[in-house]
Amino acid sequence: MEFHQPTTLDDALTLLAADPEALPLAGGATLVAMLNAELIEPSALVSLGGICELHTIEATPEGGLRLGAMLSHATLASEARLTGGNAVMRQAAAQIAHPAVRNIGTLGGAVAHGDPSSDLPAALVAADAVIEVAGPSGRRSIAAEGFFEDYLTTALEEGEMVAAVILPPQPESAVGHYEKFARVHGDYATLSVAVVLAMASGKCSHVRIALGAAGATPVRVVAAEARLIGSSLDAGAISEAAALLTAASDPVDDVRGSADYRLMLVPRLLTRALAAAGGAP
Amino acid sequence: MSDIESATESAIGKSPPRLEAAEKAAGTAIYSGDMELPGMLHAALLTSPYSHARILSYDVSAALALPGVKAVVTAEDISGGYIGLVCKDEKALAHGKVRYIGEPVAAVAARDEATARLAARLIEVEYEELPAATTVEQAMAEGAPVLHEDFADYTKIYQAPENEGNLLARAEAVMGRGVDGFDEADVIVEGTYEVGAQYHAYMEPVSVLAAFGPDGRVTVWSSTQSIFRTQANIHEGLGIPMGKIRCVAPRIGGGFGAKAEASGQLVTVMLAKKAGMPVRLVLTRDEDMTSMRARHPGTLRVKTGAKADGTLVAREMEVWLDAGAYADDSPAVMNLVLFYARGSYSIPHVRALGHAVYTNKLRLGAFRGFGNPQASFAAESQLDEIAEKLGIDPIELRIKNAIKAGEQWLGGQRITSCALVESLEKVRDASDWTRRREAAPGRKRGLGVAAMTHTSAFLSSGAIVRLQGDGSIILNVGAVDIGQGSDTALSQMCAAALGLDIEQVSFATPDTDSAPYNYGTNASRVTYTVGQAVHRAAMQVRAQLLEHAAAMLECSEGQLELRPGGRIGVDVEPPRNAEVSFADIAGRSLWAVGGPITGSGSYIPNDPPDPEHTKMTGFLGLDALSVLTFGAQVVEVEVDEVTGAVEVIEAWCAHDVGRAINPGAVESQIHGGFVQGQGYALCEEMLWEDGRLVNPSFMDYKFPGTLDTPDKIHAIILETPEKSHPFHVKGVGEPPLVGAAPAINNALSAATGLRLKQIPLTPERVLRGLLEKG
Amino acid sequence: MINITLKVNGEERALSLPATRTLLAALRNDMKLTGSKNACNQGVCGACTVLLDGVPVNACLVLAANVAGREIVTIEGLGEGGKLSPMQQAFVDAGAIQCGFCMSGMIVSATAFLAENPKPSRKEIRQALSGNLCRCSGYVRVIDAVELAAGRSGA
Ligand SMILES: Cc1cc2nc3c(=O)[nH]c(=O)nc-3n(C[C@H](O)[C@H](O)[C@H](O)COP(=O)(O)OP(=O)(O)OC[C@H]3O[C@@H](n4cnc5c(N)ncnc54)[C@H](O)[C@@H]3O)c2cc1C
Ligand code: FES
Numbered sequence A: 001m002e003f004h005q006p007t008t009l010d011d012a013l014t015l016l017a018a019d020p021e022a023l024p025l026a027g028g029a030t031l032v033a034m035l036n037a038e039l040i041e042p043s044a045l046v047s048l049g050g051i052c053e054l055h056t057i058e059a060t061p062e063g064g065l066r067l068g069a070m071l072s073h074a075t076l077a078s079e080a081r082l083t084g085g086n087a088v089m090r091q092a093a094a095q096i097a098h099p100a101v102r103n104i105g106t107l108g109g110a111v112a113h114g115d116p117s118s119d120l121p122a123a124l125v126a127a128d129a130v131i132e133v134a135g136p137s138g139r140r141s142i143a144a145e146g147f148f149e150d151y152l153t154t155a156l157e158e159g160e161m162v163a164a165v166i167l168p169p170q171p172e173s174a175v176g177h178y179e180k181f182a183r184v185h186g187d188y189a190t191l192s193v194a195v196v197l198a199m200a201s202g203k204c205s206h207v208r209i210a211l212g213a214a215g216a217t218p219v220r221v222v223a224a225e226a227r228l229i230g231s232s233l234d235a236g237a238i239s240e241a242a243a244l245l246t247a248a249s250d251p252v253d254d255v256r257g258s259a260d261y262r263l264m265l266v267p268r269l270l271t272r273a274l275a276a277a278g279g280a281p
Numbered sequence B: 001m002s003d004i005e006s007a008t009e010s011a012i013g014k015s016p017p018r019l020e021a022a023e024k025a026a027g028t029a030i031y032s033g034d035m036e037l038p039g040m041l042h043a044a045l046l047t048s049p050y051s052h053a054r055i056l057s058y059d060v061s062a063a064l065a066l067p068g069v070k071a072v073v074t075a076e077d078i079s080g081g082y083i084g085l086v087c088k089d090e091k092a093l094a095h096g097k098v099r100y101i102g103e104p105v106a107a108v109a110a111r112d113e114a115t116a117r118l119a120a121r122l123i124e125v126e127y128e129e130l131p132a133a134t135t136v137e138q139a140m141a142e143g144a145p146v147l148h149e150d151f152a153d154y155t156k157i158y159q160a161p162e163n164e165g166n167l168l169a170r171a172e173a174v175m176g177r178g179v180d181g182f183d184e185a186d187v188i189v190e191g192t193y194e195v196g197a198q199y200h201a202y203m204e205p206v207s208v209l210a211a212f213g214p215d216g217r218v219t220v221w222s223s224t225q226s227i228f229r230t231q232a233n234i235h236e237g238l239g240i241p242m243g244k245i246r247c248v249a250p251r252i253g254g255g256f257g258a259k260a261e262a263s264g265q266l267v268t269v270m271l272a273k274k275a276g277m278p279v280r281l282v283l284t285r286d287e288d289m290t291s292m293r294a295r296h297p298g299t300l301r302v303k304t305g306a307k308a309d310g311t312l313v314a315r316e317m318e319v320w321l322d323a324g325a326y327a328d329d330s331p332a333v334m335n336l337v338l339f340y341a342r343g344s345y346s347i348p349h350v351r352a353l354g355h356a357v358y359t360n361k362l363r364l365g366a367f368r369g370f371g372n373p374q375a376s377f378a379a380e381s382q383l384d385e386i387a388e389k390l391g392i393d394p395i396e397l398r399i400k401n402a403i404k405a406g407e408q409w410l411g412g413q414r415i416t417s418c419a420l421v422e423s424l425e426k427v428r429d430a431s432d433w434t435r436r437r438e439a440a441p442g443r444k445r446g447l448g449v450a451a452m453t454h455t456s457a458f459l460s461s462g463a464i465v466r467l468q469g470d471g472s473i474i475l476n477v478g479a480v481d482i483g484q485g486s487d488t489a490l491s492q493m494c495a496a497a498l499g500l501d502i503e504q505v506s507f508a509t510p511d512t513d514s515a516p517y518n519y520g521t522n523a524s525r526v527t528y529t530v531g532q533a534v535h536r537a538a539m540q541v542r543a544q545l546l547e548h549a550a551a552m553l554e555c556s557e558g559q560l561e562l563r564p565g566g567r568i569g570v571d572v573e574p575p576r577n578a579e580v581s582f583a584d585i586a587g588r589s590l591w592a593v594g595g596p597i598t599g600s601g602s603y604i605p606n607d608p609p610d611p612e613h614t615k616m617t618g619f620l621g622l623d624a625l626s627v628l629t630f631g632a633q634v635v636e637v638e639v640d641e642v643t644g645a646v647e648v649i650e651a652w653c654a655h656d657v658g659r660a661i662n663p664g665a666v667e668s669q670i671h672g673g674f675v676q677g678q679g680y681a682l683c684e685e686m687l688w689e690d691g692r693l694v695n696p697s698f699m700d701y702k703f704p705g706t707l708d709t710p711d712k713i714h715a716i717i718l719e720t721p722e723k724s725h726p727f728h729v730k731g732v733g734e735p736p737l738v739g740a741a742p743a744i745n746n747a748l749s750a751a752t753g754l755r756l757k758q759i760p761l762t763p764e765r766v767l768r769g770l771l772e773k774g
Numbered sequence C: 001m002i003n004i005t006l007k008v009n010g011e012e013r014a015l016s017l018p019a020t021r022t023l024l025a026a027l028r029n030d031m032k033l034t035g036s037k038n039a040c041n042q043g044v045c046g047a048c049t050v051l052l053d054g055v056p057v058n059a060c061l062v063l064a065a066n067v068a069g070r071e072i073v074t075i076e077g078l079g080e081g082g083k084l085s086p087m088q089q090a091f092v093d094a095g096a097i098q099c100g101f102c103m104s105g106m107i108v109s110a111t112a113f114l115a116e117n118p119k120p121s122r123k124e125i126r127q128a129l130s131g132n133l134c135r136c137s138g139y140v141r142v143i144d145a146v147e148l149a150a151g152r153s154g155a
């Protein structure tokens, strides 16, 4: 296996374009574990660690944040600018695995891997983030909601990489909350709920909800959010919204919980998440 | 001589740092997987992809042709016979048939690990797949595929069933009027309880290093709980004379029962022999989980009868344990489930019936508690159901029926010391049992209790104590410290018997070449059983020391006083300032009179069951099993009604240890045992689908971490001197685990009114239960 | 084979190894530093925890080639002149160590944590060590040990 350590994104893209069997290496939290288990045998690895631009955080002109792909979960978890609605990202990052893995794992790696039971995808969808993709033919932007296409499958085309994630400015009074339920601390979620919520005079003025581990990709249902907007988040509204989300969910049966159990959790964790985000009556 | 007694107290009841703590903290402690020898090869296994299949042929040519490969072994290379502690049904590698997915079939030794692994995959094995029985129900069904066609021919040390297919063992114990005793009951509660398979999850996966010397002897360093069982298994399984096998235990990264019998040692020795070079095998976690052992899953039907005033009158228990593909310790574990079926109570009428059944799974085996966790989960849960039915406080009910010193245990053995009532009272007071519990919104809190009893004397042990030229002592017992701290505790006992500081006693590395026999580190037996032998050996040394001292100081032995730190002085009126040091005595013995001072002690408990008291059939002898230790635990849980998750908030664990040689180590055993029991209760379960383990990794099999465990685990040590032991000790390795599951289950019930009969109490089971209950 | 140098416990080490070799394997096999343990090879247990430029990482998840030129501290590098470090000593004194297999990683994690947060609460210690599994201790004495080390350094 060959090993490359480019220092620019262009060099990395060139290396990837030259060898379709090559893989980008971010922290290695997933990739190296798979190598150790002899699950993958790439012809080459293109390490992204030396590419400076992937390590930056900057404010966007619109008032949002642009997060480089190589930022670690630990960095996101302590990033003070992830406030308001975007706190959902900070909270999700802080609940990934445990401290040492958070020092290794990266935003770009988690996004590119596209594991539906991982934490960042749902948070990104709730935050209405945009994934900035770099490829042989330039850059393109894809809304997080459309980026996750299937189980471990994303909109990335051959030779493309995640360069950054752009978080939009969230509504003024929005609060983000990430509610994760796992068998033990640090495990992948059995079910998670990412919420960005704004209330105005006791009524929901903005809400975006995405479920993690509820299907092959993060589950978002516009009609469920519509049912909540304008409501006081009363039990009736929440249960109707939850029913819509449950109907759209198609979770797996595995060691982290049966599909049935995960579905049972949808309304329960949704209620908890909304309350935590400030929607408690 | 009375002062000798007080001088001997010095090293006892203290908690010096463990002998090997500093090297472990420094990272320099050597475990078998850390060892290397010149020219050492690396081993890799090929394991079975089938639950049940006949092996038709092997083709190892491609593997052998790979550069760097030095040896390949299959069952055709096995020169010995069957192994197994109680039923010899297993060989070094699968032979003739494979009986579970993950069973080692062949192995390779090569220059490096990657080559070995690659070569293992190049071995071609032709199989004829057979119908499999992966559950007890399937294995006991009419016409079920038989795992061991030759079962009748196997050597067994118990009365085994005949012509009953996959039934490996059946045993029954009847006390009093047995089930007829239920006619004395005013209330009867009956239920069926299910327990899951718990993986030991010692942090050190099995590792072995084997090397033949020029004299044809093989040395085996391995992660084992018993160097002598390892030696015996290599001898029986490979036909090598015992004198040509030397087994050594370096540091061991936990065992909890799984490393008591053979693991990777036999196949590593086969490879080393064939390759003519040292070979090291280190299992991956996945291999360890799929091929080692786990706690028996099973079903327990339990029935308890009580009088209206709470007096327990009858108990029936019928147990079905899944034994997996090989007998291993299963018949013994099943016997012990029955041994604990009556619980810690004076129930007059008991019937306990047990079965262990072969299935196409990895072998289930010994695990901290050895049958007791299963029995106690069922019986202690049911006791709370009775308490509830009768409107009696669960602790009151237990105290009312508590067994006492002088009474007979199931089997008829007499209880010598017992602090059960004190344990219950202690945890009741310490936990403020009657206080109402406040919980966070959406959550409920409750307290639950369980009591437990466990054995602590078991099988044989020896000790050799040697005085060295400088007056220090070498203690050699052949008992392996698997992390529980026995090296230190045994050294303390030895030091105490000779009035020494612990620093003056060195602990010899367990080595079959030099150590006296010791059965193993299991059954909470080391402190009590090995401690007996240590005391005997030390007393022989002491007698010789006194004899020398009397001659040297020209007085009678009766005038001598053992002084702290290794001196013997004269204690007479008027005082005479004369004393000799152990070094002086050693010098005299080595160069002038008497020869080297050495003591050796042997011990085996002998406490035969009483057939008049309990009628027993199908049991292994219980004679070498004795001395019961008692305890009680109270646990506070918080139940999340949204998710069904149960969190342990606080635990109070009172355990009667007779006397705590090293209180710090006892407390650590209590903390660690309780948390392992919490895992058993709440989240740990190996799961199979059609015979394939679906969670063979730490990613998928979860046990508690720092954020899943309570910060307050109150270890309460009770000391009721056990008179049968020179230092009055009893074991404590296992009991702390035993109580956790029923106490947590009872706490769940107290918090929510939900009574579950299956562990682990996963959030899913709890939530479903809560919803069904309404 | 890839040629790299690493600074391990203050010493420059030149190594030639395959690109797939993890830092853990390189430490244990190539450098004979066996204090870091392999208990899962998957990033779950923390037995392999080392410091990479001062930050705790699972050495089993890091490729050696990917950290060329960087600074690594393992359990063997914590003490000085054959003496245990204050954290190592605290683990001994608190009676936290049983079988010891988890302890290298545990102590390395605790060392990095205390450097960041010298006066932690027990809850914070538990959070910091949440990726270090121990099957023996039940964690109580482990948390005690870190508290002890914190107390001593404050005194
Ligand atoms: C023990 C453990 C527990 C975990 N628990 C959780 C958890 O609870 N929740 C959670 O969300 N996650 C969890 N993870 C996942 C982890 O946090 C990482 O986020 C994830 O594994 C990605 O790791 P990485 O960034 O190091 O990427 P790598 O492992 O380096 O790469 C992952 C994949 O993405 C590709 N890739 C990486 N970067 C890019 C890029 N910029 N563009 C395109 N492709 C790229 C790689 O080729 C590879 O296929 C856990 C991991 C471990 C080891
Ligand atoms: S061995 Fe690296 S985390 Fe377990």
Ligand code: FES
Binding pocket: B203, B253, B254, B483, C096, C097, C098, C099, C100, C101, C102, C103, C133, C134, C135, C136, C137
């Ligand atoms: S001390 Fe044994 S695993 Fe932690």
